[in-house]
Amino acid sequence: MRGTLSLSNGKSFTGSWKGTPSDAQGEIVFYTGMTGYEEVLTDPSYHGQIIVFSYPLMGQYGIQTAHLESAKIQVAGIVATELYEGELEKGISLIEFATAQGVPLMTGVDTRSVIQEIREDGTMQAVISLEGKPLPPWEPIQTFLVPNVTSPSIQTYGSGELHVGLIDFGYKKSILTALLNRGCMVSVFPYTVPTSELDSFNLDGLVFSNGPGDPFSLKHYIPTYRDWMERYPSLGICLGHQLIALAFGASTTKLPFGHRGANHPVMNSKTNKVSMSSQNHSYVVEKENLPTSLGVLYRNVNDSSIEGLYHLKLPIMTVQFHPEASPGPAEHHEVFEQFFLSIDPEKKVYVNA
Missing domain, CATH: 3.40.50.880 (Class I glutamine amidotransferase (GATase) domain)
Structure with a gap:
């Protein structure tokens, strides 16, 4: 399946849909670390946000429950350039983790361009949706979470x-x-x-x-x-x-x-x-x-x-x-x-x- 990441400034980006087939709307932000995606996804400070990972490859070492910062994924959606889909020594894959918790995930996205938009216009509302699906009305960014x-x-x-x-x-x-x-x-x-x-x-x-x-x-x-x-x-x-x-x-x-x-x-x-x-x-x-x-x-x-x-x-x-x-x-x-x-x-x- 193909998906679309739409920003409230009018820009949109396409990619492959890997997570649960449901829309997600939230404030879009980016994370610059090369590792730590388990901690980021489950950190309550990211609650309700769509996270863009700047490092090109995510999911290399799967999901280990010992590294989770809370009991569930806190982000509203996940955007990455490439996701590792090979075999793991232990744990489950990032895709399995997101799908099991109903969190949409897109890969194959030009994350450098997405992050450039955020750096130029600031954090803003964004929607992840299946390609061709009409956008929902833009909701204001929630500040009391x-x-x-x-x-x-x-x-x-x-x-x-x-x-x-x-x-x-x-x-x-x-x-x-x-x-x-x-x-x-x-x-x-x-x-x-x-x-x-x-x-x-x-x-x-x-x-x-x-x-x-x-x-x-x-x-x-x-x-x-x-x-x-x-x-x-x-x-x-x-x-x-x-x-x-x-x-x-x-x-x-x-x-x-x-x-x-x-x-x-x-x-x-x-x-x-x-x-x-x-x-x-x-x-x-x-x-x-x-x-x-x-x-x-x-x-x-x-x-x-x-x-x-x-x-x-x-x-x-x-x-x-x-x-x-x-x-x-x-x-x-x-x-x-x-x-x-x-x-x-x-x-x-x-x-x-």
């Missing part, structure tokens, strides 16, 4: 001297794993948890997770989050970074086409050390309106955007990138180590290096 990916109830994992609360806006499983590997107990809370219930767990610190959409769509919860941040040592990752910035008076803005890949260089403003990072976000904290209570901890080497913050008086730090997804693979372990030190320097935490 967290309710679709948050945990329905409180769950506690692991055991240890420290008890960390993970505020769930659509957390990646590897964030939970990174915390558990450091020898603590972790309770995952829906982002709507009442303060009284959160406080009843006698937590030592909070991690505000990644998640999809516009951070300002959560504006009604920000005063509550600031109350938590002022009482608990806190770490914000990706969307969590943006929410902490908003809570203390900063503002956010949307990038034309975002940062999505495993090869984004960031510089630590205190050490001047440059390291590679894994990123997936559309929004950034505006450096022009940064409040005096926050200092810049990391900057993006390519565009100088803010990649991390720290509070000048409170034990609060943030990162826009994903410290649990170190491309190196040991970069940014210090983010978690500094978080645990901010909880209580006297408490020894095992670090699984």
